[in-house]
Amino acid sequence: MSNPPMYGELLPLDREVHKNLKLDTEQPVVGRVADQNSVFLAAVEFADACKEYPIVFVRAGNVAAEAKPAVAPLAVLGLRAGSNLFVDGDRWTGNYAPAYVRRYPFVMARLDDSSNNLAVCYDSKWPAFNETTGEALFKDGEPTEFLLNAKSFLENFEQEAERTRLICNLLVEMELLQDMRFEATLPNGEKFDVEGFLALDEKKYAELPDAKVLELHRNGLIALIEMHRLSMTNMNRLVAKYAV
Structure with a gap:
């Protein structure tokens, strides 16, 4: 069982x-993501996230049984590796915190590669877990309301992640994404490039047949694409934050 970014050592919960x-x-948990310059973002979060963060796509392996690469959307939180511009000590400074961050210190995970069953796991390295103080996870051998609420959040997260995966597969199938780079100049004159991400191929998008545009509209992808396009203006806002 591999540990996703933010997490130390995952263990399945046992009553x-x-x-x-x-x-x-x-x-506070935000310190766990202080060195993450991007996090996974579900499609349902685009409306909130696009107001603050650039939303980009990255390659994430291959679509099962196909040669085409799988992609996943990310909220960009900083333009340098190890740089999160939205964490200030114990405080998240953005107006919207991605669900990926909010689910910590719990996560749904497969116990082994051969199993499709997901179990509720926790980061056993997180010192907030103890046996004396805080919210109990079990009572009389049953999950508490606190844990049931956390489990419900995780299940919804996984459902939205799967929906996002299917949406991204369609974008790849329609060849609407292309490799991009962003050239930034900091207020002190320092220049650097941000590479390794995908964004909308504007030319192919503009040339889509009417039938494809209608298909995208009916399944809600036009709105998501426009949120992605709008979000890219936030790249320059991130540059400006390095001067603060």
């Missing part, structure tokens, strides 16, 4: 092993 486990929710 017997962890019957006394509690989570101190007063401990």
Whole structure:
């Protein structure tokens, strides 16, 4: 079981092993993402995220049984590796925190590569877990309301992640994404390039047949594409934040 960014060591929750486990929710979690310059973003989040963050796409392996690459959308939080411009100490400074961040310290994960079953896991390295203080995860051998709410959030996250995967597959199938680079000049005159991401191929998008445009409109992708396009103006806003 691999650990996604932000997470230390994942362990599946067990009602017997962890019957006394509690989570101190007063401990802020944003420090865990302070060195992440991007995080996964589900399609349902585009409307909120596009107001603050550039939304780009990156290659993420291959579509099963196909040669075409799979892609995933990311909210860009900084233009340098290890740089998150929206974390200030224990505080998230953006108006919208991506669900990827909000689900921490829990996550749904497969216990082994051969299984399709997802289990609720927790980051056992997160010191907010203890047996004395905070929200109990189990009571009388059953999940507490706190844990059930967390599980519901995780299940919704996985459903939206799957929907996002299908949307991205369609964008790849229609060849609407292309490699892009962003050249930035900081207020102090320093220049650097941001590479390794995909964005809308404006030429191919403009040349889509009417039938394809109608198809995109009816399945909601036109709106998502426009949010992505709008979000790219936030690249220059990130540059300006380096001067603050």
